Amino acid sequence: MKFEQDRLANGLNIVAELNSKVHSVAFGFFVRTGSRDETDQLSGVSHFLEHMVFKGTDKYSAEDVNRIFDEVGAHYNASTSEEVTLFYAAVLPEYLPVAFEMFSSILYPSLRDDDFKMEKQVILEEIGMYDDMPSFTAYEKLMQVHFAGHPLSRSILGTVESITALKAEQMRAYHESHYLAGNMTLVVAGNVDWSTVVDLSNRYCSHWPAGETARDTSEAHPTGGTLVLPKQGVIQEHIAQMSPAPPSASPLRFAADVLTTIVGDDSNSRLYWELVASGRAEAAELSYNDYDGSSGYMTYLTCNPEDVKENLDAISRIYEDINKNGVTAQELEQTKNKIASRIVLRSERPMGRLSALGNNWIYRREYRSVQDDLDTLQSMTLQDIDDLLQQYPLVQLSTVAIGPLESLPE
Amino acid sequence: MLNRKITNHTLDNGLEIITEKMDAVRSAAIALSIPAGGCYEPSGKNGIASLLSDLMLRGAGDYDSRALSVAFDNLGVQYHLSPGWHQLTFSAATLADRLPEVLKLVSDVFLRPHLEQKSFEMCKVGREQTLRSIEDEPRQKLMIELRRRTYSPPWNRPSEGSLQDLPEISLQDVRSHFEQCSVPSGAILGIAGDIDAGQIVSHCEDLFKDWDGEAPRLSRGTEPKPDSNHIEHDSTQTQIGIAYRAVPYRDPDYYRAWTAVNILSGGMSSRLFTKVREERGLCYAIGASLNTLKDEARILCYAGTTNDRAQETLEVTIDELKNIDQGVTESELQRCQVRAKSALIMQEESTMARASSLVRNWFHLGRIRTLQEVREQIESVRAEDVLAYARQYPANNLNVLTIGPQPLQVEESA
Numbered sequence: 001m002k003f004e005q006d007r008l009a010n011g012l013n014i015v016a017e018l019n020s021k022v023h024s025v026a027f028g029f030f031v032r033t034g035s036r037d038e039t040d041q042l043s044g045v046s047h048f049l050e051h052m053v054f055k056g057t058d059k060y061s062a063e064d065v066n067r068i069f070d071e072v073g074a075h076y077n078a079s080t081s082e083e084v085t086l087f088y089a090a091v092l093p094e095y096l097p098v099a100f101e102m103f104s105s106i107l108y109p110s111l112r113d114d115d116f117k118m119e120k121q122v123i124l125e126e127i128g129m130y131d132d133m134p135s136f137t138a139y140e141k142l143m144q145v146h147f148a149g150h151p152l153s154r155s156i157l158g159t160v161e162s163i164t165a166l167k168a169e170q171m172r173a174y175h176e177s178h179y180l181a182g183n184m185t186l187v188v189a190g191n192v193d194w195s196t197v198v199d200l201s202n203r204y205c206s207h208w209p210a211g212e213t214a215r216d217t218s219e220a221h222p223t224g225g226t227l228v229l230p231k232q233g234v235i236q237e238h239i240a241q242m243s244p245a246p247p248s249a250s251p252l253r254f255a256a257d258v259l260t261t262i263v264g265d266d267s268n269s270r271l272y273w274e275l276v277a278s279g280r281a282e283a284a285e286l287s288y289n290d291y292d293g294s295s296g297y298m299t300y301l302t303c304n305p306e307d308v309k310e311n312l313d314a315i316s317r318i319y320e321d322i323n324k325n326g327v328t329a330q331e332l333e334q335t336k337n338k339i340a341s342r343i344v345l346r347s348e349r350p351m352g353r354l355s356a357l358g359n360n361w362i363y364r365r366e367y368r369s370v371q372d373d374l375d376t377l378q379s380m381t382l383q384d385i386d387d388l389l390q391q392y393p394l395v396q397l398s399t400v401a402i403g404p405l406e407s408l409p410e
Numbered sequence: 411m412l413n414r415k416i417t418n419h420t421l422d423n424g425l426e427i428i429t430e431k432m433d434a435v436r437s438a439a440i441a442l443s444i445p446a447g448g449c450y451e452p453s454g455k456n457g458i459a460s461l462l463s464d465l466m467l468r469g470a471g472d473y474d475s476r477a478l479s480v481a482f483d484n485l486g487v488q489y490h491l492s493p494g495w496h497q498l499t500f501s502a503a504t505l506a507d508r509l510p511e512v513l514k515l516v517s518d519v520f521l522r523p524h525l526e527q528k529s530f531e532m533c534k535v536g537r538e539q540t541l542r543s544i545e546d547e548p549r550q551k552l553m554i555e556l557r558r559r560t561y562s563p564p565w566n567r568p569s570e571g572s573l574q575d576l577p578e579i580s581l582q583d584v585r586s587h588f589e590q591c592s593v594p595s596g597a598i599l600g601i602a603g604d605i606d607a608g609q610i611v612s613h614c615e616d617l618f619k620d621w622d623g624e625a626p627r628l629s630r631g632t633e634p635k636p637d638s639n640h641i642e643h644d645s646t647q648t649q650i651g652i653a654y655r656a657v658p659y660r661d662p663d664y665y666r667a668w669t670a671v672n673i674l675s676g677g678m679s680s681r682l683f684t685k686v687r688e689e690r691g692l693c694y695a696i697g698a699s700l701n702t703l704k705d706e707a708r709i710l711c712y713a714g715t716t717n718d719r720a721q722e723t724l725e726v727t728i729d730e731l732k733n734i735d736q737g738v739t740e741s742e743l744q745r746c747q748v749r750a751k752s753a754l755i756m757q758e759e760s761t762m763a764r765a766s767s768l769v770r771n772w773f774h775l776g777r778i779r780t781l782q783e784v785r786e787q788i789e790s791v792r793a794e795d796v797l798a799y800a801r802q803y804p805a806n807n808l809n810v811l812t813i814g815p816q817p818l819q820v821e822e823s824a
Contacts, residue, residue, distance in 0.1 A: 021433070021434035022434060022759055023755045023756060023758055023759055024752075024756050024759065054678075062688060063679070063684070063688075066677070066683070066684070066688070067679040067741075067745070069677070069678065069679075070676075070677040070678065070679040070680075070745040070748075070749060071741075071744065071745050071748060072748060073745075073748040073749040073750075073751055073752030073753070074752070075752070075753075075756070090756065091752065092751070092752050092755055092756075095752075118688075118689075118690075118691045119691065120691070121690075121691030121692070122687060122691050122693070122694055123694075124716070125647070125691075125692070125693050125694040125714070125715060125716060126694035128646040128647045128694075128714075128715075128716045129646075129647055129694050129695060129714050131646040131647075132548055132549075132645045132646050132647055132714075133547065134546055232644040233643055233644035233645060234546050235542055235545050235546060236539070236542050236543050236545075236546050238546070267479065268476075268479040268480065268482075273476065276536065277468075277475070277532060277536075278532050278535075278536075279531070279532040279533065279535025279536035279537075279538075279539065280535070281539065282536070282539035282540055282542070282543045283543075302539070303539065304539070304542070333484075334480055334483045334484055335483070337483060337484050337485070337486045338483045338486060340486060341485075341486025341487070341488065341504055341505060342486075342488065344436060344437065344486075344505060345437050345488060345503055345504075345762075348436070348437060348759060348760070348761070349756070349760060350759075
């Protein structure tokens, strides 16, 4: 395992973790743009643009793009979050040049009017699909309530109205101002030589426009709120809650990971034993959602509507106990084992390393090996958890509920 | 070579143990399957298998429910126990040096689970919650209900169980299911990763040698089969499901069927994605897959689309499914083969994927098809083979099911 790093003259960052023992190579272009960089008029443009990238360039039609990726057997896709648009692929080493050339070409797509019009329909279908998924809607609405007035409140998909109204020239302008080499990080993991990575990026990325866009990452100061959305046809109540947690650059983030696993992992956690193992809830979980500048602890509960009050009270009692008494040494040790094993297992595949490598670089400009992560984990103490809880206690500040209930019981 | 790294060993009681030594991994994974899936449930009690899989992890051997969970966590095991149509399968992965201890826990779960009343009550309430949540996920519900209509009992039973039958199930039902079905005869243990085959097999012999029992008999499956083709649901999208006959994994034509399905739906250059999504923008999610039981199989196709475009989506999709018997191109065939090659080689990076594949192979074939053999089979499929297959197993006699506000028109000829 060897780490390499470089930066092209136009500002493109390149990080690579090379491992000749694996069979495949994964790479991803992390573009620092997402819904938090949009305006009301442009709501959903980052995600829509992610789709439009696959519509190709003057050289490659949409059909060529899909066909050529399949011709090299690439496992590829893209995703858009509040802050990153990611394009990634895993391929056998002999196919890396083809897949690399393709992705680096289409990141500067033609954005043709007819493609734009057609893909708009697909985006509207995607919005429709998520509209029928209460767990997704709960997350999206929670971000709106919790981060009200802050860029993180913006919807990734946008709305039917914003997407319908969006024009191709608005997307072109957004692309021109955000797809700048300084906003991008190329991450490579797996079976490839560093010289190949350097050659490919020099050849296909060095002409990209230089520059970087500023982003407002000031910490949010959520004041909380509650939104209840009664929904026809849904029989369980789906509840999401959020409260402040350490931002992605904070050294407390490791403790936040451990704490949320102890309290709210999907098995063998405090919430699990109290609510899920007992059959009182279908799901009761706590996760640490880290973002640039402001993060959140997110609680997620699904249960029968009549049990909502009792279950939310039970969660409050667990959080109060944790805030007051912390976690036990035994819980800490068990959870370290659990997380260590997850890290190792995930890292056995190049694709499993991509997001860790990318996030460490774009948020913190650092490389951390699997061993670094394991060492940090092993050195964590109860004091670290207490320090975290001092600054970021577990609370249920903002709440969104979707399901049969008209209002939440007091 | 690959096949030299694979071993198989049958214990006197019938348990099959298959191992595969993998390079460049620090982990090891296991999959242990017993003949305890939905097809062994008595009629009218669908959900016994899923309740059993919930309950087996609620205490076993010297461990109560919580202690068992802690023991697995302390060993860093990622695991789950899931009911299927035929088998109930425990899958787990951890660092390879911990495997012997993990197998000891697994033998407790399969040979000495507590199956207590108190835990049973909690599992039953939890199961009801899970089933209610599926009602809130129309796409998942569609596939369950489509299977219910395209296969016959006992094969069409949802492995998740059903809200209708759940109240009828007692602890005694679950216990007798366990006694009849948690047996070594028909059980398969796959182990893959950084292992020493000889050592691990001998360890398993010690752990499982006292396991006994004959293979259970299939349920007769006398429950009625639903035939409605629409389920009303107040939703933004209509979910469309289409099913028709295909050949199962052990059929000599399997890789022809596999190729046909991949031309329809493997990758973004496939026909369904291109014709329905890319050229017409009718949906975001569309796909077809080959669902295989031991003796029969179906192609299950899915599309989700807003209600006023659902009729067109259904028609265009059915046209594409039918059109494959008009010919496939060399370029389509080529893409299938390269995608298969990449997927197979990448599978060698995952111990969990390999362990599951060993068990699946043994279950369907009674032997291991090596990755090399799979690749050769796929690469030997010619365009005319796919055509011959598509004509023999055309997209006719379709089971169509929709979930949404309005039913759709399905042509008689479908």
